[in-house]
Amino acid sequence: MARRHPPLAEVHAAAGASVTEFGGWAMPVEFDSIRTEHAAVRESVGIFDVSHMSEIEVDGPEATELMDRLTTNDVEALAPGEAQYACITRDDGVILDDTVIYRLPDRDGEAAYLFVPNAGHDAQFTDWWREHREEWGLDAAVDNVTDEWAMFAVQGPDSPARIAAVTDDSVTDLGRFEHTTSTVAGCECRIARTGYTGEDGFEILCPAADAEPVWSAFDCQPCGLGARDTLRIEAGFLLSGQDFDPDTVPRTPYEAGVGFTVDLDSAFVGRDALADQRSTGVDRRLVGVTMRDRGVPREGYELVDDTGEPVGRLTSGTMSPTLNEGIGLGYVAIDHADPGTPVGIVVRGTEKRAVITALPFRSTSS
Amino acid sequence: MSFDVPDAFRYLESHEWTTTDDPARIGITDFAQDELGDVVFVELPAVGDEIEAGSAFGVVESIKAVSDLYAPISGEVTAVNEDLFDQPELVNDDPFGDGWMLEVEPSDDAFDDLLSAEAYREQIT
Numbered sequence: 001m002a003r004r005h006p007p008l009a010e011v012h013a014a015a016g017a018s019v020t021e022f023g024g025w026a027m028p029v030e031f032d033s034i035r036t037e038h039a040a041v042r043e044s045v046g047i048f049d050v051s052h053m054s055e056i057e058v059d060g061p062e063a064t065e066l067m068d069r070l071t072t073n074d075v076e077a078l079a080p081g082e083a084q085y086a087c088i089t090r091d092d093g094v095i096l097d098d099t100v101i102y103r104l105p106d107r108d109g110e111a112a113y114l115f116v117p118n119a120g121h122d123a124q125f126t127d128w129w130r131e132h133r134e135e136w137g138l139d140a141a142v143d144n145v146t147d148e149w150a151m152f153a154v155q156g157p158d159s160p161a162r163i164a165a166v167t168d169d170s171v172t173d174l175g176r177f178e179h180t181t182s183t184v185a186g187c188e189c190r191i192a193r194t195g196y197t198g199e200d201g202f203e204i205l206c207p208a209a210d211a212e213p214v215w216s217a218f219d220c221q222p223c224g225l226g227a228r229d230t231l232r233i234e235a236g237f238l239l240s241g242q243d244f245d246p247d248t249v250p251r252t253p254y255e256a257g258v259g260f261t262v263d264l265d266s267a268f269v270g271r272d273a274l275a276d277q278r279s280t281g282v283d284r285r286l287v288g289v290t291m292r293d294r295g296v297p298r299e300g301y302e303l304v305d306d307t308g309e310p311v312g313r314l315t316s317g318t319m320s321p322t323l324n325e326g327i328g329l330g331y332v333a334i335d336h337a338d339p340g341t342p343v344g345i346v347v348r349g350t351e352k353r354a355v356i357t358a359l360p361f362r363s364t365s366s
Numbered sequence: 367m368s369f370d371v372p373d374a375f376r377y378l379e380s381h382e383w384t385t386t387d388d389p390a391r392i393g394i395t396d397f398a399q400d401e402l403g404d405v406v407f408v409e410l411p412a413v414g415d416e417i418e419a420g421s422a423f424g425v426v427e428s429i430k431a432v433s434d435l436y437a438p439i440s441g442e443v444t445a446v447n448e449d450l451f452d453q454p455e456l457v458n459d460d461p462f463g464d465g466w467m468l469e470v471e472p473s474d475d476a477f478d479d480l481l482s483a484e485a486y487r488e489q490i491t
Contacts, residue, residue, distance in 0.1 A: 034429045035404045226403070226430050294451065296407050296427045319406035319429055326407075348409075348425070 006051035007150045007211035015222060023119025023241070025052035028224040037227035038321040041197050045156035046223040047215070054122035055149050055205070058129065059104075059112035060140035066133055067101060067113050072253060072270070074263040075113075078103040083177045083192055086261050088117070088125065089270030093252040093277060095244045096128075097121050098261075100194060102179055114145075114190075114205075118240040122146040132269070150211035154218055155201030155231075163202050166217045167191070171202070185213035196228065198235025198360055230318050233327060236288060236359030242299060243286065243315040243329055252277055255331065257286040257359070284312065285337050288357040289328045289345065295352045297328030297345055303336075304344040304351060311336045311343065320361060326354075327361050369396040369490060372462055376438065376477050377486035383462065384438040386477050389445070389469040392438060394426065396461045397490045402428035405457040408450045410435075410467055415443045417470060419479075424467070426457065435467070439476040445469035 004025045006012075013019070017028035028049060031037060040046040058067055068075040073086035083102045087095045097117045104112040117125050126144040133140055154162055160172040167182040171191050174180060179192035187210035195201035206214040229239070238244060238258065244251040252270075253262050254277055264275050291297055297317030305311045317328030328345070336343060339358040344351040375383045381398035385391045399405065407427040417423040417437040424435040447466050450456055457465040481489070 029430070030403060033404050230429060294407065296432075298432065319427070321404075321429065 004052070006049050007208045008049055008051070008215055011212060011215065012049065012222070017222070017224060020225060022225060023052055023121070025119055027052050028222070030224040030226045031222040034224075034226040034230060035321050037221060037223035038230050040221035041156045041199055041223060041227065041231055042322055043157070044221075045154060045158040045162050046221040046227070047218050048153040048155065048223045048228055049150070049215070050153050050203070050228075051150045051208075051211070052119035053151050054117040054119065054125065054144075055114060055146045055151070056117065056122060056126055056129065057104075057112065057114050057143045057145050058140055059107050059110060061110050062138040063113055063140040064111045066129065066136070066138050066140045066142075067115070068266055069136070069268050070129060070132060071099065071101060071115075072262045072266075072268055072274070073101075074266045075101060076266075080105050081178055081180060083179055083194060085177070087253045087258060088128075089253065089268070089274070090246065091270055091273065093270040093273035094246050094250045095253060095256060096246050097125070097240050098238060098244075098258070100192075102190070102192065116151075121240075148208055149205050150208050150214070152204045152206070152215060152218070153195055153197070153201060154204065154220070155195045155197040155199050157200060159199070159201045162218055162220055163191070174202075185210075185217040187214050189214060196235075196237055197231040198237070198362060199231075229316075230321055233316055233318050233329060234320055234322055234360065234362045236329065236361060238286070238329070239316060249315055249331075251286075251331070252282070254278065255282050255285050282334060284331045284333050286329060287312075287332050287337050288359045288361055289314065289317075289330055289343065289354050290357040290361070291326030291345065291352060291354050293352040293354075295345070295347050296326045297347075297354070301328070302346040303330060303332055303354075304346060305336060306342060306344075308344070308351070314345065322362050327357070329359075332356070369400065370462060371395070371483045371487045371490075373483045375462070375483060376480035377483065378436055378438045378480065379489060380436045382436055382438050384470075384477070384480065388472060390439060390441070390472045390476070391466045392468045392470060393461055393466040394435065394457065395486070395490075399458045399461045399465070402426065402431055402433060404429045405454045408454050408457065408467065410446050410450070411443050413443050413446055417441065417443060417468070419476070437470075438480055439470060439472050441470040441472045441476065443468050444471050
């Protein structure tokens with residue numbers, strides 16, 4: 001499959017960004033250094049190009065029912081201008097992806113939604129939505145608009161000031177998970193108070209053709225996927241395809257620590273399996289792990305108990321630039337999941353000391 | 367971008383350098399540290415260990431990558447740069463100076479098969 005490129009690929013190359021493949025997209029991974037970019041977001045403000053994220057629009061008389069039956073949260077609770085984090089699960093309750101659902105202004109008196117699955121999932125979920133629409137006989141249009149939009153994230157304690165400097169409306173009045181339209185550099189954008197860094201911040205959807213003036217208007221530290229990863233791990237946020245994946249890491253929302261996205265009163269694909277798991281409890285769950293010995297936890301490393309018996313495995317890890325310790329996310333047997341429980345991490349055949357840690361590793365500034 | 371490649375050192379294709387002194391100092395190149403990004407951890411052998419030319423002698427980790435370190439020469443380790451355990455960023459800041467990794471007592475003709483600065487410069491440009 002040919003690689004997909006964000007609208008600003010050439011602008012990033014000219015800025016000296018190194019590029020990595022992620023979800024089928026060639027995306028900037030590092031502009032200056034991960035440490036510099038990470039610190040900018042923790043201490044002031046940085047901007048990320050996240051145009052690799054998928055965008056799918058759903059509207060029509062039964063759009064709300066279609067959205068509600070395919071995602072774990074209560075979509076009916078959303079008013080125009082509100083957004084919601086949710087999982088997309090299959091029949092057995094396993095997470096296919098996580099997503100943010102934005103309720104747009106009504107169209108011809110009918111509800112309209114934009115939802116944002118992860119990179120490279122746009123075709124898959126456009127099909128998934130349409131197949132279920134046919135199966136259930138619902139009247140709703142489903143459009144993959146991923147290539148029409150660029151998406152940027154402006155994140156950090158100074159992000160409200162940065163937003164206020166470039167928009168002509170008081171976007172800074174938005175609460176968490178609220179969104180509105182506003183003009184940036186003369187271009188109409190949708191701006192949401194959302195993010196993936198554990199800081200206050202905004203995400204901006206702008207037409208792909210307007211990407212350059214909008215990006216440039218923010219004039220702050222450009223950040224790549226490298227810093228995005230270290231920031232989200234410190235915040236304890238999951239990465240689709242790594243901390244859960246229907247093929248390689250099949251996990252339910254309860255196991256993955258995102259049970260708060262599940263509304264069992266809403267009838268969705270996977271609901272019955274999750275209701276069962278809710279009553280029986282989970283055997284394993286997502287935890288934070290902090291190294292006590294020197295070293296860097298990484299995806300795939302085994303977790304062992306004090307007798308050396310395997311009790312779980314890491315799905316993400318890094319050296320935390322903020323805390324200057326090795327931190328990771330992973331799954332452990334439920335009897336080892338309490339914060340403070342000592343565990344070993346097997347690093348290249350050697351066991352290193354570590355401890356289960358409450359998430360997030362670092363609390364937010366907002 | 368241009369990278370430092372000191373003329374007096376010898377190089378491996380895998381981006382390690384060695385001096386030709388006795389003991390010889392070993393580290394990774396400016397190009398290598400730039401490719402890795404922020405170095406956060408190094409795992410090195412102990413004084414008295416033997417390393418073998420072309421074999422892995424340790425590991426360097428940046429925030430984004432784990433990379434084996436290959437020995438440019440064979441010999442007994444006579445010193446280890448312990449500063450790197452607390453300040454691994456020295457590898458980024460000064461790869462040919464304070465970011466050195468090992469000192470090794472070289473065998474005879476240890477340096478014959480290594481790249482000259484000129485040859486290594488050609489490889490990375």
